[in-house]
Amino acid sequence: MSISVVHHTDPGCPWAYSAEPHLRALEWRYGNGLAWRTVLIGLTESAEQYVARGYTGDQMTKWNIEFRDRFHMPYSTDLREGPAGTGMACRLVVSARLQGYEAGEALLRALRFSWFTNPRRHDSLEVLEPVVRSVSGIDADVVLAGLDDPEVEALYQADRAEARSVAPPASAQGKTAQTDGPERYTAPSLVFEHDGRTLVAAGWQSLTAYDVCIANLDPTLTQRGPAGPDETLPAFPRGLVTCEVALLMCARNDDPNLAAAEEALVDLVAAGKARRVALGNDALWLPV
Incomplete structure (x- = not known):
């Protein structure tokens, strides 16, 4: 029997990204062995x-630099237009999820990539519609x-309510956070359930x-x-970024080697087995 994993997240959260x-x-x-379910928090x-909390475009750009240097995901350091509410993007993920779990996850990942590599505010159809249309399938x-x-x-409101029903651990x-009423999970929070037992890893945690x-x-x-990209890329047809490939290559508790x-x-790519698509300061590597 697989372990159930409830993933509380939001497309606009840099910690989740x-x-x-x-x-x-x-x-x-x-x-x-893991059965995933995603719950959209709806941060704002x-x-x-x-x-009202003092967020500005230049401050968010500086945060992008900090997150880029600490976690190595693709980011843009172009000056951001300013903060954006995440409600519309969350609703689009929920809408896509009606076409199946994988559809929802594909859109969520595309929204994350766009959110942090495109300085536009991601709270309008002008910005969000092209992201939706970019997702195949x-x-x-x-x-x-x-x-x-x-x-x-x-x-969506059911997701928000579930994200605001916090387990004591x-x-x-x-x-946790309390930004709009009830206490809620922060992103990403994972709740593992198996055979009547529940373990909670709230907020950003190490892989360990x-x-x-x-x-x-x-x-x-x-x-x-651990395995090299010749094995891992085919398992992820929508692609992996460099730091993801590096983590899959290294043994448990070892530091990922981005250069390798x-x-x-x-x-x-030289062998015709992968394709590189520029993404922020990095790339998305796709199997061929």
Whole structure:
């Protein structure tokens, strides 16, 4: 029996974006042993909520530099237009999810990449519609129409309510927030459930913390070990960025070697087995 993982997240959260390599590592290591479900937090409905907290375009650009240098995900350091509410992007993910879990996850990942490599405010259809239409395999017109669909709104509000029903261990870890009423999970928070037991890894955590939760819930779960991009890229048809490839290459508790990963990826491109798409200060590497 697989371990259930509830992933509380938001497309506009830099901490959640910075945890993408950890999620790819969990998907690679445990495969179908983990059964994922995503809950959209809905951090803010409007940019004004961030403006009231003192957020500015130049400050957010500086934060992008800090996150880039610490976590190595692709970022743009072009001056950001300013803060943006995340409600519209969250609703689009919920709308896409009606076409299947993978459709929702594909759009969520595309929104993350755009949010942090494009300085535009991501709270209008002018900016968000091209992102939706860039995702292959989903019906973009239906996803966009979902913004006016009462079912999508009800599902989104259910997500928001679930994200604001916090398990006590999350509070004990100091990884919750109270920005719009009830206490809520911060992104990314993972709730692991198996055989009547629940373990909570709230907020940004190390990959080791997730491994410890999984090992305590089911030490018999089959695992895959480290592998190079010749093996990992085909398992992720929508691509991996360099730091994700590097993490999948290294043994547990080792530090990822970004240079070695990039060299291996260049070799794959030269051999016609991968394609490089520039993304922010880095690239998205796609299998061929």
